[in-house]
Amino acid sequence: MKRPAGLTLGTRGTQAVVLALLVGLLLVWQWPAGAGESFTLERAPLEIVTEGERHRLEVELARSSAERQKGLMDRDHLAADAGMLFLYTEPQSPQGGFWMYRTRIPLDIAFLDAEGRIAAKATMQPCPSQNPYDCPVTLAGVTYHAALEVNAGYFEAHDIEVGDCVTWPGSASECARPRAP
Numbered sequence: 001m002k003r004p005a006g007l008t009l010g011t012r013g014t015q016a017v018v019l020a021l022l023v024g025l026l027l028v029w030q031w032p033a034g035a036g037e038s039f040t041l042e043r044a045p046l047e048i049v050t051e052g053e054r055h056r057l058e059v060e061l062a063r064s065s066a067e068r069q070k071g072l073m074d075r076d077h078l079a080a081d082a083g084m085l086f087l088y089t090e091p092q093s094p095q096g097g098f099w100m101y102r103t104r105i106p107l108d109i110a111f112l113d114a115e116g117r118i119a120a121k122a123t124m125q126p127c128p129s130q131n132p133y134d135c136p137v138t139l140a141g142v143t144y145h146a147a148l149e150v151n152a153g154y155f156e157a158h159d160i161e162v163g164d165c166v167t168w169p170g171s172a173s174e175c176a177r178p179r180a181p
Contacts, residue, residue: 049166060083
């Protein structure tokens with residue numbers, strides 16, 4: 001079979017071009033997901049109602065799949081009165097969970113039920129591995145409709161427990177409203 005004119009495989013120039021293309025593809029493939037993306041998330045006030053107090057936070061709302069996947073990755077700081085609220089349109093399985101790949105800040109997480117009550121909570125530590133499959137997953141263990149991440153130690157410092165109520169604008173949380181007699 002005759003080769004098309006001008007195409008000579010095996011020349012050093014062609015090999016250099018192919019090698020450069022392969023290196024470029026490898027760099028793009030290895031580039032962290034979302035590294036070039038910047039999300040400006042909607043912010044909202046959030047309130048955690050315990051037996052004796054109301055704790056107010058300013059949270060970022062992660063509504064889309066891309067926003068939830070990015071979460072608090074690649075951040076070095078989270079203000080003491082800040083957090084991220086992960087919102088879902090459908091209930092999430094008890095086998096669903098969160099991992100700390102590329103997350104540098106130790107975090108507390110609360111899994112919220114349909115009423116806005118904390119159904120489960122955990123503390124998560126950063127995962128230093130460059131391989132996402134080496135990072136443990138914190139499973140909810142309960143069906144959840146939203147999840148709240150704050151700085152690690154926040155829940156303990158403020159005596160926030162399972163059963164406490166979380167509300168934010170637009171939430172369907174019934175737990176903070178006075179119950180009918």
